[in-house]
Amino acid sequence: MSKDLRITKGNETKNRILSASIKIISEEGLxxxxAKKIADLSGISKSNxxxxxxxxDEVLRVIFENILADMVKPIESNQEADLESFLTFLGESIYSLSEEEKLSYSVLLHFYNTxxxxxxxxxxxxxTKDEMIDAIATQLSRYSSQRKEKLLKVSEMIIITLDGYGLHFLLDSDSARFKEIWTLQVEAWQSLLR
Structure with a gap:
């Protein structure tokens, strides 16, 4: 077997292990x-x-790092044209979750509890919370002339609000209602940042 094929198969196996683990955590908590449950669900031996x-614990660490990185990267790379669009983007990252993203968010909430x-x-x-606050504050500085200290505080308010929205969205996935509520929240933050 060629080295490239072994690497590909190894990555596929790792992804199956991680996917099975995410499903288990979302249903049963950390x-x-x-290893037995992962093996049973993924069809991969415990030794593998x-x-x-x-x-x-290493599986948990990798899942945790991946979920948190998946949350920070889009914020850091966002290129919205104005403040309202950026704040709307943040809300959409919660109330527009795919089923797979809902699983990841559920796992994140289990990590929070742990x-x-x-x-x-x-x-x-x-x-990671500090990294997200800093990433949001950096983005906000593109749209607002407020002092860095205030931008950091508003960014922390946004993170706390997003966490609450995520929890409630998992309980009741009424996207239209969450979009309406988020729009009101965006208006409030815009007035804070003027």
């Missing part, structure tokens, strides 16, 4: 994740799971 990740009791994940989540 405590429900085990440990070959690719070393431990279930962070209340487990320092191992809390430090990483707080670091």
């Amino acid at each position: 405590k429900g994740l085990s 799971i440990f070959h690719h990740f070393g431990s279930v 962070c209340l009791y487990d320092e191992k994940y809390r430090a990483y989540l707080l670091k």
